[in-house]
Amino acid sequence: MNKKNTIYPTIIDTAIINPGIGFIAAPELMGSKEKVYDNRGNEVEKYKFTEDSRTYNHPDSKVYFCSVGWRQIEREKGLYDWKLLEDKLEYAKSLGCTAVVRCSPYALNEEEDIPGWFRKECPHEPEFPFWRVDPNTTPYIEYWSNFIRDFAKHFDGNPIISSVDMTIVGAWGEGGGTEFLDEEAIKKVTDAYLDGFKITPLQALLHDPLSVKIIKERKAKVGFRVDCLGDMGGFHGEKWSHMLDFYPQNIQNFNMGSAWEKAPVLFEACWHMNDWYYQGWDIDYIIKESLKWHISSFNSKGTTVPEPWKEKVEGWIQKMGYRFELRKFTYDSLIKKGQYIHISGLWANVGVAPVYNPYTLVVRLVGEKGVHTFKSREDIRGWLPDMDILWEESFLIPDNVLEGTYNLEIGIETGVDKIGNIKLAIAGEKNGYYQMGKILIERD
DSSP states (O other), X not given: OOEEEEEOOOBOOSOOOOBTOEEOOOGGGBSOOSOEEOTTSOEXXXXXXXXXXXXXXXXXXXXXXXXXXXXXXOSBTTBOOOHHHHHHHHHHHHTTOEEEEEEESOOSSGGGOSOHHHHHHOOOOOSSTTOSSOTTTSTHHHHHHHHHHHHHHHHTTOTTEEEEEEOOSSGGGSOTTGGGSOHHHHHHHHHHHXXXXXXXXXXXXXXXXXXXXXXXXXXXXXXXEEEEETOSSTTTGGGOOIIIIIHHHHHHHTTOTTGGGTSOEEEEESSOHHHHHHHTOOHHHHXXXXXXXXXXXXXXXXOOOOGGGHHHHHHHHHHSSOOEEEEEEEEEEEEETTSEEEEEEEEEEOSSSOOOSOOEEEEEEEETTXXXXXXXXXXXXXXXXXXXXEEEEEEEOOTTSOSEEEEEXXXXXXXXXXXXXXXXXXXXXXXXXXEEEEEEEEOO
């Protein structure tokens, strides 16, 4: 009978930075900075969240926002040049980040218009303020759907992309005027996303009930994003706000209350956190609500976090997205070649969301005579918060493993060296792996 060994890893309670979750990276606040300015152009005193942080007045991050415009990619009708997005993904990787990607059909200025060839076909601009071209009277739906299909063909499953925004219509792809489209038009665009992206997670804009209903009818794994987190009365004073009068009701009304179980929930700041501070909005309430809605990442638009809120933001980051604790680990510490090593682990996800990308849980034997890696069959995307997670698995020790003593390590690999492995909320990390103990491999 193989000898068993059980350990209880040391749980840590500090903030950890992981791919796809947390604050969106703020490159303009990174590096050597003589002065730091807030979003209003006022100089503020420099600070860092940790001593070794590379970002001033903003949390470090391992997720980046990549946006490209339609006219930048499809300069000629039917010809798609994705180099710009590929370059942006390479930049994200150089920062050690995965990327949330959005392709936008247009914005509100001439430089971010629809593609030039399309403008020649359809020179008239509609009166609706958030459209550059009328999707009901032009081939917009057909052309945009073709674009999305090519987008998916090139990028579904890309390991740098953590998720993709579903954009249908409106400036910056933020949905303005979706309610004026007929059902078949919405369906054509959403089908292009849902048929094309089978691996990469998607999130839809929580904008109107019809588009969300069409997506839900496909029974697809789609999360949601909203673009005005924090608004406690910036548009209509005490009469109406996103935080009190739109998000709480419509997450339920649109039947998206459980979407987070299968796909990410992303938020963007309404204005900037600094504006929230000056308005006197309740940061504790904003954070509590976002966690209740199972937030994975937050786009602060790369601007400074008010220093008086530093401690509150640290607590927010500790809960945002996934956070894996390994509480107990049992393994065979003495085994012969040709036999199985049996492992069991008791895990907990103490964040508010699962991980949505197909990252690989691995076991490694590391010794002077080599490193042997065993890939687990466990799908960690099913590790939901607030549940005990028992992992039990056996791995065959092949004949090419030389006898001797090895360190037994575990890790969760992203598959991209510059992004690195998932950090666990336990002590003992070294190069992305965690040593569980020693194992002796003997002759048959």
